[in-house]
Amino acid sequence: MIQLTTPVSEAAIRALKVGDEVAITGTLFTGRDAVHKYLHEGGKLPEGVNLKDGILYHCGPVVVKAENGDWKCVAAGPTTSIREEPYQAQVIRDFGLRGVIGKGGMGDRTLKACQEHGCVYLHAVGGAAQVLAACITRVRNVYMMEQFGAPEAIWEFEVKDFPAVVTIDSHGRSLHREVLAASQAELAKHL
Template sequence: MIHLTYPFTKDQVLALKVGDEVAISGIIFTGRDAVHKYLHDGGELPPGVNLKEGIIYHCGPVVLKDEQGNWKVTAAGPTTSIREEPYQGDVIKKFNLRGVIGKGGMGDRTSAACKEFGCVYLHSVGGAAQVLAECVKKVRNVYLLEEFGSPEAIWELEVENFPAFVTMDAHGNSLHKEVLSISSEQLAKHI
C-alpha cells in the first residue's frame, strides 16, 4: 500500500505504476459530467477551488445537512469516468492536475495527457459508497451547487486513507487497454 498525501507532487505521481494500491489523504475535489463540460467550454473555476497539484474525483455523492447545518457525506463512490474522455486531457493540462479518481478507466487521450503532464488515473471501487464515504472526514465546501445540483456540484472533501488502484500511470501504461486486449483474444477462441 502506497500513501499519497496532499499536495500531490509530480515525483510522487511518477513513482506510481499500474497495479499499485494507494491510500489517499488530504484535499480532493469532486467533479463529474457538468463540471467537465463547463471547464472544457471555458468556464472559470469558482474562487476557492484549486486543482493545481490536486486530484479530481468523478463522484456525485449523497450529502445531507445535519441539525447544526453541517454537510455530511453519506455515500460517495465513483461514477463512470469514460464520459469525461472528451474533456479530461484538457482539464489535466489547464489546471495541472496530478490525479483523477474514477471508475471504469479512460481512453488514449487521457492516457497521453497523463504521460505528458505527470498525472495518474486512480480507480476506486465502483459501488463501494459506504467504504469510501467513511474515508471522507470533512466536507470543506461546495461550489456550483445551485447551478448543477448536488450530485454534479464541486464538493471540496478532506479524505483519509481513501483506497484506490493505479490503473493508468504517468508512463503511458493502462490496465484497461491490457485487459481489453486479453479478453478480446480469449473471446475469439470461444466464438
C-alpha cells in the same frame, strides 16, 4: 499500499505504476459531467477551488445537512469516467491535476495527458459508496450547487486513507487497454 498526500508532487506521481494500490489523504474536489463540460467551454473555477497538484474525483455524492448545519456525506462512490474523455486531457493540462479518481477507466487522450503532464488515473471500487464515504472525514465546502445540483456540484472533501488502484500511469500503461486486449483474445478461443 502506497500513501499519497495532497498536494502531490510530480515525482510521487511518476513513481506510481499500473497495479499499485494507494491510500490518499488530504483534499479531494469532485467534478463530473457538468463541471467538465463547463471547464471545457472556458468556465472559470470558483474561488476556493484549486486543482493545482490536486486530485479530482469523478463522483456525485449523497450529502445531507446535519441539524447543526454541517454537511455530512452519506454515500460517495466513483462515477463512470469515460464520459469525461472528451474533456479530461484539457482539464489535466490547464489546471495542473496530478490525479483523477473514477471508475471504468479512460481512453488514449487521457493516457497521453497523464504521460505529458505527470498525472495518473486512479480507479476506486465502483459502488463502494459506504467504504469510500467513511474515508471522508469532513465536507469542507460545496461550489456551484445552484447551477449544477447536488450530484454535479463541486464538493470539497477532506479524506483519510481513501483507497484506489493505479490503472493508468504516467508511463503510457493502461490496465484497461491490457485487460480489453487479453479478454478479446481469450473470447476468440471460445467462439
